[in-house]
Amino acid sequence: MHALFDRAARAAHESQPPAGEPTRRRFIKISGAMAGAAPFAFALAIAPDGAEAQAAAGTELKPSQMPGPFVAIAGDGSVTVQVNRLDFGQGVNTVLPMLVAEEMDADWSKVSGALAPAGMAYADPVFGMQMTGGSSSVANSWVQYREIGARARAMLVGAAAKRWNVAPTGITVAKGIVSGPAAGQRLHFGELAAAAMAEPVPNQVTLKKPADYTLLGKPQTRKNARQIARGRQGYGIDLGVDPASKALLPGLKTVLVARPPVWGGKVASFDAAAAMKVRGVQAAFEVDLDRGGRGVAVVADGYWAARQGRDALAPKWNLEGLTRTDSATQLANYVQLAQQPGRNAPVKGGTPFDAAKLAGAPRKLSAEYRFPYLAHAPMEPLNCVIDVQGEGAATLCRVWSGTQFQTVDHAAVARTLGLAPEQVRLDTMMAGGGFGRRAVPSSDYLVEAAQVARAWRASGGKGPLKVMWSREDDIKGGYYRPSHVHRAEIGLAANGAIEAWQHRIVGQSILMGTPFEAFMVKDGIDNVTVEGVADSPYRLPLKLEVHHTQANVPVLWWRSVGHTHTAYVMETLVDEIAQAAGIDPVEWRRAQLGNRHPRHRAALDLAVAESGYGRKALPAGTAFGVAVHESFGSVVAMVVEATVAGTETRLVKVTAGVHCNFAVNPRAVEAQVQGAVVMGMSMCLPGGAITLKDGVVEQSNFFDFQVPRMSGVPPVAVHVVSSSDSPTGMGEPGLPPLAPAWANAIAKLTGRRLRELPFKLA
Amino acid sequence: MSSPQPVRFNLNGQGVNLAVDPQMPLLWAVRESAGLTGTKFGCGAAQCGACTVHVDGQAVRSCVTPVSAVAGRRVQTIEAMELDRTGRAVQDAWVAHDVAQCGYCQSGQIMSATALLKRNRKPSDADIDAAMAGNICRCGTYQRIRAAIHDAAKALA
Numbered sequence: 001m002h003a004l005f006d007r008a009a010r011a012a013h014e015s016q017p018p019a020g021e022p023t024r025r026r027f028i029k030i031s032g033a034m035a036g037a038a039p040f041a042f043a044l045a046i047a048p049d050g051a052e053a054q055a056a057a058g059t060e061l062k063p064s065q066m067p068g069p070f071v072a073i074a075g076d077g078s079v080t081v082q083v084n085r086l087d088f089g090q091g092v093n094t095v096l097p098m099l100v101a102e103e104m105d106a107d108w109s110k111v112s113g114a115l116a117p118a119g120m121a122y123a124d125p126v127f128g129m130q131m132t133g134g135s136s137s138v139a140n141s142w143v144q145y146r147e148i149g150a151r152a153r154a155m156l157v158g159a160a161a162k163r164w165n166v167a168p169t170g171i172t173v174a175k176g177i178v179s180g181p182a183a184g185q186r187l188h189f190g191e192l193a194a195a196a197m198a199e200p201v202p203n204q205v206t207l208k209k210p211a212d213y214t215l216l217g218k219p220q221t222r223k224n225a226r227q228i229a230r231g232r233q234g235y236g237i238d239l240g241v242d243p244a245s246k247a248l249l250p251g252l253k254t255v256l257v258a259r260p261p262v263w264g265g266k267v268a269s270f271d272a273a274a275a276m277k278v279r280g281v282q283a284a285f286e287v288d289l290d291r292g293g294r295g296v297a298v299v300a301d302g303y304w305a306a307r308q309g310r311d312a313l314a315p316k317w318n319l320e321g322l323t324r325t326d327s328a329t330q331l332a333n334y335v336q337l338a339q340q341p342g343r344n345a346p347v348k349g350g351t352p353f354d355a356a357k358l359a360g361a362p363r364k365l366s367a368e369y370r371f372p373y374l375a376h377a378p379m380e381p382l383n384c385v386i387d388v389q390g391e392g393a394a395t396l397c398r399v400w401s402g403t404q405f406q407t408v409d410h411a412a413v414a415r416t417l418g419l420a421p422e423q424v425r426l427d428t429m430m431a432g433g434g435f436g437r438r439a440v441p442s443s444d445y446l447v448e449a450a451q452v453a454r455a456w457r458a459s460g461g462k463g464p465l466k467v468m469w470s471r472e473d474d475i476k477g478g479y480y481r482p483s484h485v486h487r488a489e490i491g492l493a494a495n496g497a498i499e500a501w502q503h504r505i506v507g508q509s510i511l512m513g514t515p516f517e518a519f520m521v522k523d524g525i526d527n528v529t530v531e532g533v534a535d536s537p538y539r540l541p542l543k544l545e546v547h548h549t550q551a552n553v554p555v556l557w558w559r560s561v562g563h564t565h566t567a568y569v570m571e572t573l574v575d576e577i578a579q580a581a582g583i584d585p586v587e588w589r590r591a592q593l594g595n596r597h598p599r600h601r602a603a604l605d606l607a608v609a610e611s612g613y614g615r616k617a618l619p620a621g622t623a624f625g626v627a628v629h630e631s632f633g634s635v636v637a638m639v640v641e642a643t644v645a646g647t648e649t650r651l652v653k654v655t656a657g658v659h660c661n662f663a664v665n666p667r668a669v670e671a672q673v674q675g676a677v678v679m680g681m682s683m684c685l686p687g688g689a690i691t692l693k694d695g696v697v698e699q700s701n702f703f704d705f706q707v708p709r710m711s712g713v714p715p716v717a718v719h720v721v722s723s724s725d726s727p728t729g730m731g732e733p734g735l736p737p738l739a740p741a742w743a744n745a746i747a748k749l750t751g752r753r754l755r756e757l758p759f760k761l762a
Numbered sequence: 763m764s765s766p767q768p769v770r771f772n773l774n775g776q777g778v779n780l781a782v783d784p785q786m787p788l789l790w791a792v793r794e795s796a797g798l799t800g801t802k803f804g805c806g807a808a809q810c811g812a813c814t815v816h817v818d819g820q821a822v823r824s825c826v827t828p829v830s831a832v833a834g835r836r837v838q839t840i841e842a843m844e845l846d847r848t849g850r851a852v853q854d855a856w857v858a859h860d861v862a863q864c865g866y867c868q869s870g871q872i873m874s875a876t877a878l879l880k881r882n883r884k885p886s887d888a889d890i891d892a893a894m895a896g897n898i899c900r901c902g903t904y905q906r907i908r909a910a911i912h913d914a915a916k917a918l919a
Contacts, residue, residue: 089864089901221860228865229853231800231840235866238799246797279765279783303803304783304790379804379812379866379900432802432866433900471805667860671903675863678902702809702898711891713904 063121067152077190078110084122086132088434091668094222102215103149107176118406118426129407133439135632135729150205159195210724219667236402236429237383251463256306258296262695266294266318274312280305288451290444297452323552324695334506338487342545345525348535353543358500361491370756371565372689374481380432381474384449387464397424402431404439412443416450436557441514476697481558482508486569496581506547532566538592560732563631567736571627575744599659602721604628604637607657611639625745627737633728634660638737642745647761651714661725670718673734680738681708688758771832774842784830789813791829800840811897814873821877840869849876851917855910863901
């Protein structure tokens with residue numbers, strides 16, 4: 001009917017052999033498969049024998065540096081680039097191939113990206129594992145992907161040089177065509193690919209200078225824009241349903257899992273017979289869940305039958321002995337804790353704190369801030385397709401998921417099924433949003449799917465399963481941005497200068513108890529709880545303390561992580577301090593940043609200049625608000641125009657000044673900032689909170705966990721500071737400054753400082 | 763769940779006869795019985811608009827519309843929009859403005875936008891707000907959606 005997946009991905013699905021074969025041969029097979037069915041289709045890859053010869057020739061390149069796993073050239077010259085990330089809207093499936101295409105001098109219209117399966121070659125070169133997060137994809141693969149492109153180019157040139165018996169220096173490459181010095185010496189990539197395969201992989205390569213870029217730095221439309229608009233882009237949730245992928249997964253069944261309302265709950269009883277009465281339901285059985293819980297899986301033909309079956313279960317839960325986290329109780333507890341000394345957190349770039357200066361300060365500012373749990377709520381609910389094969393004992397497992405955490409998930413699935421890593425193959429699907437929910441250290445929803453598969457097989461079930469989550473499952477499913485309370489006690493001189501700043505943060509640690517604890521939690525302080533305060537650019541006399549708390553609510557990073565709350569606190573407090581000192585908030589920031597933070601200054605100055613701040617007269621009832629914040633290596637300043645009318649506030653316009661060093665795809669940078677503004681708004685607007693009553697999440701769908709819609713969203717103008725330094729990420733940095741800038745505008749209009757999110761104007 | 767009965771309707775220009783539970787939401791009939799996965803599941807409660815289809819030219823949330831309700835009627839999904847003059851103009855504008863990020867909500871956005879332009883050739887910003895209020899985009903592409911709708915309107919004028 002229609003191609004659900006692009007050609008390369010489909011070929012990869014169809015012909016990837018199980019892992020376990022030697023890496024080099026696998027490269028050939030991958031590449032050969034991606035070459036498709038075109039005649040004379042060859043792929044640029046490392047020949048099995050060649051690899052050893054190349055190694056002997058002194059290339060000490062890692063698999064993540066070799067063209068073989070990354071670049072396939074078909075007979076018609078089209079190029080497919082394996083992307084070592086998840087694309088969940090941020091556009092890596094376009095920008096990473098851009099890096100390769102630029103250095104290869106490929107024809108961009110003939111280049112496409114494919115999301116790589118879990119594999120050693122696809123590890124992030126800095127983090128050493130395959131993952132997408134921390135706004136790091138372009139930053140960490142900037143050199144990696146460019147060098148891969150340059151190596152591929154060198155091999156094509158080498159092949160052409162031999163073909164024409166000329167020196168490589170006499171050869172030029174442009175838009176996928178390789179040309180020699182003599183007339184008629186002209187071949188496209190497809191015609192050279194096979195010969196290029198036999199060339200040695202060069203170790204050192206020279207990369208282009210910015211002045212020579214033809215693609216990088218110029219706005220590019222995402223490669224799947226037309227496919228999405230036509231409704232032809234496939235996501236994990238679509239797998240096995242359309243005729244093409246249905247053939248790949250014969251007998252696919254759909255699974256919904258009934259989970260207890262409190263984490264860790266167990267099944268007391270359920271009505272299996274009632275579920276089985278539903279037409280299309282195959283089975284209903286208990287299954288181990290995340291965090292020691294037990295649930296009931298319903299296996300059926302299609303979502304509707306599974307949903308009806310699950311609804312018929314009428315499960316009763318055993319919730320004895322469980323901690324029942326309650327938002328009201330928790331808040332009171334956090335407020336108390338914030339008034340007690342906590343664990344000291346190191347401060348970077350601050351000045352010494354003197355308690356006596358705080359005690360003796362002529363003016364004091366005391367502020368308590370409150371933040372709720374937040375759900376990610378990506379538009380595509382979580383799902384996982386799993387196919388465990390083998391008569392009796394499992395011998396092989398294939399998993400398909402739009403996951404940000406391929407390495408972690410792959411290992412977790414193998415462990416759950418008692419398989420060796422080589423017996424599991426994980427394919428990366430395009431995902432309908434993620435924002436951090438799809439990067440789970442515990443691999444919650446994939447381990448759950450593996451548990452379902454195990455139980456299904458144990459009961460005699462066969463064939464692939466698609467475990468789906470309803471929206472209610474998602475909203476109630478945990479792994480939220482943690483709730484927090486901050487308390488700042490600030491001593492000010494008579495002229496408003498900051499003399500002492502005591503800051504406490506209360507809330508759950510995201511990283512404790514995860515494999516990341518070892519490098520992200522030092523001396524009992526979770527780095528991601530304090531980021532944005534501990535590294536404040538303002539050189540504050542800061543004493544920072546943390547109370548890490550326990551709650552029976554799983555927590556996770558949510559787009560920009562700690563900065564979601566720390567930027568709000570810091571950028572509203574300094575605004576208030578500036579105001580109290582009678583200093584314009586932009587001038588205050590400029591003075592405090594000084595010459596130490598040129599990127600902050602540049603971003604701020606750009607936002608100010610473009611917004612008309614300080615020059616433009618605003619209509620009555622409208623005010624400017626400013627904030628600037630660095631996260632994940634990039635700096636974003638925002639100047640907003642907002643109104644307040646009664647208990648309602650509206651954003652009229654947002655102007656962003658961005659410093660992300662070199663903006664590889666300016667259109668993607670703009671999109672990320674525009675989208676981050678909307679997500680920042682979602683923290684501020686009514687309904688933007690997850691609350692628990694007596695251990696149970698109160699919200700369930702978009703009518704009570706509300707997110708911004710078209711009518712509330714202002715125009716967002718994005719301006720990027722010009723730079724050719726190595727790019728820093730932009731997936732998250734646009735989010736932190738929005739909420740404080742808006743609150744600062746509200747303060748200007750009403751005199752009220754909003755210390756709680758979502759905003760409470762009543 | 764009721765026993766399957768044949769439900770006959772016109773789907774993207776073809777007559778179909780689906781033996782499904784008549785109470786099954788049209789969304790699942792379209793996706794799983796007819797194999798057209800362009801229409802998406804986002805909430806199951808008519809809150810997010812990802813499931814939007816056209817029934818006799820009207821935008822309808824298929825996740826809460828039982829398939830029995832479309833018996834004898836004309837249903838169009840995103841897959842048919844490229845064959846429709848208005849739908850095609852909307853899609854072209856979507857590409858020109860690089861509207862999508864993850865893209866998951868965009869089938870529903872395009873269906874709502876196309877239905878709007880079929881009944882209102884020159885929508886104002888307020889018209890757009892009203893028509894598109896039921897379509898959530900968590901990636902936050904609203905600004906570009908708005909610009910694309912205005913451009914499509916110009917192209918169709």
